[in-house]
Amino acid sequence: AQSVTQLGSHVSVSEGALVLLRCNYSSSVPPYLFWYVQYPNQGLQLLLKYTSAATLVKGINGFEAEFKKSETSFHLTKPSAHMSDAAEYFCAARPSGGYNKLIFGAGTRLAVHP
């Protein structure tokens, strides 16, 4: 069965520092991949998605992610963290073709300190 692994349940960075959140998927066929952000007591908001059109995907709020097939990874980055980036981030995968059923990673909580 396909799975999504997010390395690090908590990540802490300084304001202005690079943000790197890791995501790996298990699949012999590259799936569609998504990153979502969740603020406390709210639903999930789509940050970006990979659909095989380009390996480097740009999203909202200055985030981007790079799809690396050889590493089965889809890590999320942002060059300079802002206090407002503090939230929980979820990576999700859906098999290309077939029904739209997402598999989520366990999430990474990002803390940004001054």
Added chain:
Amino acid sequence: DGGITQSPKYLFRKEGQNVTLSCEQNLNHDAMYWYRQDPGQGLRLIYYSQIVNDFQKGDIAEGYSVSREKKESFPLTVTSAQKNPTAFYLCASSIQEGPSPLHFGNGTRLTVT
């Protein structure tokens, strides 16, 4: 504005009572989903529906029931058979085709004591 509305935001129930969580969407999406979120476990799929009057069990359907009588609505009932019902419940919708993302509501936090 189009979106997904979940109500209520917070819900409190006594153990042994059934409770129904509301989910309405005006995005004209065919597919709707219910997820359960617990700390450190990500989101787990309870039920999903691809079309009106049809739905399928997800990974953790035991103790839950749903209906899909209208395209816009997908209520979730948490029954007394659900052993650990206290959680944050998220409803989502999407179009069926292609790599379409899920659109989420703002969730309902259910506390059962």
